[in-house]
Amino acid sequence: MAEIRIAWPDPEGQEIVERLFAADAALRAHFEQVTAAVGLTVPQAHTLIQLQEPQRMGTMAGHLHCEPSHVTAIADSLEAGGLLRREPDPDDRRAKRLVLTEAGQELRGRLLKLLFEGAPIISTLDAEQRAGLLAMLRMAQSGDGHRALRRFPAARGDDSCPPVPS
Amino acid sequence: MAEIRIAWPDPEGQEIVERLFAADAALRAHFEQVTAAVGLTVPQAHTLIQLQEPQRMGTMAGHLHCEPSHVTAIADSLEAGGLLRREPDPDDRRAKRLVLTEAGQELRGRLLKLLFEGAPIISTLDAEQRAGLLAMLRMAQSGDGHRALRRFPAARGDDSCPPVPS
DNA sequence: ACAACATAGTTCAGTCGCTGAAACAAATCG
DNA sequence: CGATTTGTTTCAGCGACTGAACTATGTTGT
Numbered sequence: 001m002a003e004i005r006i007a008w009p010d011p012e013g014q015e016i017v018e019r020l021f022a023a024d025a026a027l028r029a030h031f032e033q034v035t036a037a038v039g040l041t042v043p044q045a046h047t048l049i050q051l052q053e054p055q056r057m058g059t060m061a062g063h064l065h066c067e068p069s070h071v072t073a074i075a076d077s078l079e080a081g082g083l084l085r086r087e088p089d090p091d092d093r094r095a096k097r098l099v100l101t102e103a104g105q106e107l108r109g110r111l112l113k114l115l116f117e118g119a120p121i122i123s124t125l126d127a128e129q130r131a132g133l134l135a136m137l138r139m140a141q142s143g144d145g146h147r148a149l150r151r152f153p154a155a156r157g158d159d160s161c162p163p164v165p166s
Numbered sequence: 167m168a169e170i171r172i173a174w175p176d177p178e179g180q181e182i183v184e185r186l187f188a189a190d191a192a193l194r195a196h197f198e199q200v201t202a203a204v205g206l207t208v209p210q211a212h213t214l215i216q217l218q219e220p221q222r223m224g225t226m227a228g229h230l231h232c233e234p235s236h237v238t239a240i241a242d243s244l245e246a247g248g249l250l251r252r253e254p255d256p257d258d259r260r261a262k263r264l265v266l267t268e269a270g271q272e273l274r275g276r277l278l279k280l281l282f283e284g285a286p287i288i289s290t291l292d293a294e295q296r297a298g299l300l301a302m303l304r305m306a307q308s309g310d311g312h313r314a315l316r317r318f319p320a321a322r323g324d325d326s327c328p329p330v331p332s
Numbered sequence: 333a334c335a336a337c338a339t340a341g342t343t344c345a346g347t348c349g350c351t352g353a354a355a356c357a358a359a360t361c362g
Numbered sequence: 363c364g365a366t367t368t369g370t371t372t373c374a375g376c377g378a379c380t381g382a383a384c385t386a387t388g389t390t391g392t
Binding site: 222223224234235237238239255258259260261262 | 339340344
């Protein structure tokens, strides 16, 4: 994510946005680094992490905020790498559940360990600061958790204007 | 960004990471919404926002954390849309400066206004909460600002392992 | 002054993550 | 039982982005 450095009507709001973006960029970079270090791409790693317990592919698509067809592709690669297998869902013969193999569980554990060690933001705060940050984030997010994660909400009609060539 | 929901060694750290990712997802969704509403793609909008003052293209690549060749493409589209023009840099005849046109300035203003209105996290906090959140983020980020924004740092050698098929 | 090298931007081929439509199988509903 | 929905797969294609090759201009060392 690019830096946001602009003339803002509200300097404090501006700094919060900047720092939230920066915090995210740091988390993302850490995630990418760890992920690459164990030989996974970012979406592969996300999928692996979700698989503490077997998941149906559609459910996984929900967790990853992507289309089911994309889950098919990710699962293909992880299955080819021997990290998970597809097994039929006992309750619905159309559905398949993704299940970690031994190797998958082992790698998932290693991934989580690396992910937590040296995670930015968290590792630079002491216990009290972390508690404070957490309280703030809880307040800021109370009530809009699911709304916050929806992607590509429809544009507001009255603000629309013709697109620029891409 | 996908949800992070895992068995973590540290529940508090886990929640902080989750909430930071969620905060980012919300900011990103808001940015995408506003951006689409004015007819821009996300990278186009980032570029426009950076252009409060004329910028050399290489500098812009730095701000956007991408390769210079990508700035060329973005600038092409914005120039075709009449939002900016390339002018020669007075100090270096190899370089070009990106300068907003009248239309570009107008749209940039509209973008900033929409971006700030209804921005998640910020708009749900009162003044005191915002100050508190800001203080926490400042603490968390003191000293690692530039490190945090580096992309794709080299993988640590001793943690590496063979990649999974992509 | 001039060769050698560094730097700014462009062009182009190609990768990656992801979407959307079509197709098939299995479940559910009238 | 037929009609419709749902879970997954396949495939074509898009947008963001990289990396290498190229041109043109600046810089440096002898």
